[in-house]
Amino acid sequence: MNDMHHAWLGSYEISSTHCTGLNFARHSHDECVIGVNLIGEENVWLDRREFVAGPGSITLYNPGQIQGGGAADGAPWQFVSLYATADQLAHDLGLAYVEFDRAVCFQPALAQSLAAAVHGALSTDALIRELNEDALVLALAEVVSLSGVRLPSATAPGNSLISRAQELLAEQLHQSLPLEQLGDELGLSKFHLLRTFQKETGLSPRQWAMQLRTRRAKGLLRNGVSAGQVAHDLGFADQSHLNRHFRAAYGITPGRYQNVLQR
Incomplete structure (x- = not known):
């Protein structure tokens, strides 16, 4: 085998x-x-x-x-x-x-x-x-x-740099922003970007971007935009991905959420 x-x-x-x-x-x-x-x-x-x-x-x-x-x-x-x-x-x-x-x-x-x-x-x-x-x-x-390699200590990037990272993620929310590209924009290695971002927010950059996608999805659904259009506009791979992440965050599917609002 x-x-x-x-x-x-x-x-x-x-x-x-x-x-x-x-x-x-x-x-x-x-x-x-x-x-x-x-x-x-x-x-x-x-x-x-x-x-x-x-x-x-x-x-x-x-x-x-x-x-x-x-x-x-x-x-x-x-x-x-x-x-x-x-x-x-x-x-x-x-x-x-x-x-x-x-x-x-x-x-x-x-x-x-x-x-x-x-x-x-x-x-x-x-x-x-x-x-x-x-x-x-x-x-x-x-x-x-x-293994014996000493990792460099990083100077705390400060709230302004993390805020800039969040701005970049929000601007590119319709598509996935590669970790290396985000790090290069901020002058940080992948490791230091992940470590400092998590320290400040409790999430990785991609996790933070996903929670923002689902939050914005909720607003669009509330305004009557179809789940398929929401998935497309916010960079979900397809509607099933939107369903999965929306339900994980809010305990309800997008379709069910819209039905409840229409009552």
């Missing part, structure tokens, strides 16, 4: 694999590689060293490192992987460069968080993918920090 799902999430390549007895010949990558073992043990050969990574382990490979190994014959193995250039990872985390000092970290809770974000990012639902990109960046910051 060899079940693999592969996708691109912005500048990251991600994959989820469920297999039996899979082995890789010795090879290297141009990118940084971060792996999370979920089920089974991986026998790793890395630059003339050997070690075992079991469930809850996060493996870290620098570009160009020779690696190989896999699961024993007949043994089940489930893992997720993320590939990112060192420059991209450094840019997203606000670092000058990235180089892992440790090859493996045993952090079951973080491993589960990282795996959950990768699985969510493999969703066919665009909104779910975007929200899990946020979670993935924050989890990567933890992983990189644990």
